[in-house]
Amino acid sequence: MRTPRLPGWTWLLSASLACAGLQAGPPVAKTVILATTTSTQDSGLLDELIPRFEKQTGYVVKTIAVGSGQALAMGRKGEADVLLVHSPDAEKALMAEGSGVNRRIVMHNDFVLLGPAADPAKVRGKAAPAALQALAAGHAVFISRGDNSGTHAQEKKLWAAAGLKPEGQAWYQQTGLGMGQTLAVAAEKRAYTLSDRGTYLALRKKLGLEILSEGDAALLNVYHVIEVNPARHPKVNTPGARAFADFMVSKDVQTTIKDFGISLYGSPLFFPDAGRPE
Numbered sequence: 001m002r003t004p005r006l007p008g009w010t011w012l013l014s015a016s017l018a019c020a021g022l023q024a025g026p027p028v029a030k031t032v033i034l035a036t037t038t039s040t041q042d043s044g045l046l047d048e049l050i051p052r053f054e055k056q057t058g059y060v061v062k063t064i065a066v067g068s069g070q071a072l073a074m075g076r077k078g079e080a081d082v083l084l085v086h087s088p089d090a091e092k093a094l095m096a097e098g099s100g101v102n103r104r105i106v107m108h109n110d111f112v113l114l115g116p117a118a119d120p121a122k123v124r125g126k127a128a129p130a131a132l133q134a135l136a137a138g139h140a141v142f143i144s145r146g147d148n149s150g151t152h153a154q155e156k157k158l159w160a161a162a163g164l165k166p167e168g169q170a171w172y173q174q175t176g177l178g179m180g181q182t183l184a185v186a187a188e189k190r191a192y193t194l195s196d197r198g199t200y201l202a203l204r205k206k207l208g209l210e211i212l213s214e215g216d217a218a219l220l221n222v223y224h225v226i227e228v229n230p231a232r233h234p235k236v237n238t239p240g241a242r243a244f245a246d247f248m249v250s251k252d253v254q255t256t257i258k259d260f261g262i263s264l265y266g267s268p269l270f271f272p273d274a275g276r277p278e
Contacts, residue, residue: 087153101227
């Protein structure tokens with residue numbers, strides 16, 4: 001018996017449906033690569049924000065937490081889609097060379113000079129440059145990140161302001177590690193170090209270190225979000241980068257930043273700045 005022939009239009013419809021079925025499947029994950037600082041990771045802020053961003057947008061964030069210098073280098077090479085960093089001079093250089101677009105202020109906190117409660121170098125209450133001079137004079141062990149991060153860049157500026165070059169001195173030790181790990185080394189050695197306030201407050205109970213110098217204008221720590229320039233790196237996820245940057249400066253997220261840390265640490269870890277002048 002001959003199989004009856006289908007009308008032409010029916011055959012075409014069946015073929016189209018079959019092709020559609022072959023192509024159907026779960027949607028491809030829309031990954032956004034975020035290069036950011038260890039302070040945003042170690043403080044717990046990203047643990048609060050990223051799941052909300054993913055739920056709201058459907059994007060999946062791959063977070064790479066490194067020093068700001070490394071994060072900016074990733075942006076320069078097109079290895080990230082969006083940057084959340086705190087090294088203003090290096091950020092401006094990135095923008096000037098055309099590797100980043102839409103640099104926007106997100107938040108700030110400050111840097112603090114930490115040390116053991118006994119404070120053998122007697123730096124408590126001194127302004128940052130004077131405190132560093134006292135550390136150098138007493139050959140007190142200072143633990144530096146030494147990783148070209150935003151914190152390390154600020155530390156080098158503070159040493160320069162104090163008229164000192166500590167590299168190569170036995171009491172000046174570099175870890176090459178992130179903020180949380182560097183704090184752990186400083187705590188183990190009962191040494192001095194520079195930290196962003198947010199990471200310190202988040203880890204304070206484990207450290208046994210105290211804030212000995214704070215409040216200088218030179219200790220201000222400002223964070224910006226920067227989208228990697230698609231004109232220079234066509235493969236970056238431009239819509240995803242813009243969505244994440246918009247999310248970070250949105251009203252709801254800025255409110256979260258304002259309140260983050262108060263319930264656990266008694267004070268906020270960051271202060272929202274979106275829309276404010278530099």
